[in-house]
Amino acid sequence: MDKPDYQSLIDLLAQGVQPYIGQGKVADYIPALADVDARQFAMALVTTDGQCYSTGDEQARFTIQSVSKAMTLTMALQRYGETLWQRVGKEPSGTAFNSLTQLEFEQGIPRNPFINAGALVTCDALYSRLSAPVHSMLETFRAQAGNPKIGVDVKVAASEYEHRHRNAAMAHLMKSFGNFHNNVDDVLKAYFSYCAIELNIVELAKAYSYLSNQGYCQFCQRQILSPRQTKQLNSLLFTSGLYDAAGDFAYRVGMPGKSGVSGAIIAVVPGRFTVAVWSPGLDSVGNSVAGIEALAALSDKLEFNAF
Numbered sequence: 001m002d003k004p005d006y007q008s009l010i011d012l013l014a015q016g017v018q019p020y021i022g023q024g025k026v027a028d029y030i031p032a033l034a035d036v037d038a039r040q041f042a043m044a045l046v047t048t049d050g051q052c053y054s055t056g057d058e059q060a061r062f063t064i065q066s067v068s069k070a071m072t073l074t075m076a077l078q079r080y081g082e083t084l085w086q087r088v089g090k091e092p093s094g095t096a097f098n099s100l101t102q103l104e105f106e107q108g109i110p111r112n113p114f115i116n117a118g119a120l121v122t123c124d125a126l127y128s129r130l131s132a133p134v135h136s137m138l139e140t141f142r143a144q145a146g147n148p149k150i151g152v153d154v155k156v157a158a159s160e161y162e163h164r165h166r167n168a169a170m171a172h173l174m175k176s177f178g179n180f181h182n183n184v185d186d187v188l189k190a191y192f193s194y195c196a197i198e199l200n201i202v203e204l205a206k207a208y209s210y211l212s213n214q215g216y217c218q219f220c221q222r223q224i225l226s227p228r229q230t231k232q233l234n235s236l237l238f239t240s241g242l243y244d245a246a247g248d249f250a251y252r253v254g255m256p257g258k259s260g261v262s263g264a265i266i267a268v269v270p271g272r273f274t275v276a277v278w279s280p281g282l283d284s285v286g287n288s289v290a291g292i293e294a295l296a297a298l299s300d301k302l303e304f305n306a307f
């Protein structure tokens, strides 16, 4: 099959989603995120042969929020392999990303690594193995996205820490069940720094290019995960990457994906490309309205997806 003209395709998608840009609400439970202008949109696509295409507000920098959870899991799998699954499950949660209820019933073992509780445990595991957890995460993004200047938006990280009560409650509950090993506030600070890593759209797509390329990052020329681990991670993204909207996203888009409350989403077509989209207006579940529309339109236009 001929390679599609990706640049024309994403330019067309950016035009098509214009009516959706600015719809929804920016996340305001983190006050520093409430300042962001919702009328922005950017999309980038990185193919497995290393070509990058982008459109819209390509220069805009935004925090990646929960999209970081896929990298936290990647780094934890690199260090723990299968033993990580003793501390976190692989099942969709069917609940909001910051829900506490299942944790009590299920003895402090979060359903999956992409809800907040699961990411906190994964972060705790990573914290035990890294001497400089924030520096290591930043170095990972810098190498894989090809920009040594990538950093943390400290204002957003501080705002998240100030309003940490729900995440802190989850971590303390897990500690009461013996499933949290380090100091809660220390791990929370690392977790919030991961969420507040600031990238532009092309950097975001490049950072996760290994997910569509059997675990190999062509930008830093390193095998990030084995092909098998990459397949497994994509499977989990497919079932749980968009929280309680994972089923709807699977139906409309048909790709493994991960969203964040900044309005960023990544999606993967194994063997073809990683795509990143960003638009800050969110639906009631916390996913980008224009971002989901753009990915659904992309899926409709292509003759292939994960299936």
Ligand code: DON
Residues within 6 Å of the ligand: 064, 065, 066, 067, 097, 098, 116, 160, 167, 192, 195, 259, 260, 261, 262, 286, 287
């Ligand atoms: O911990 C939080 O609530 C945020 N830093 C991240 C949440 C998030 O992005 C969930 N995604 N939809």
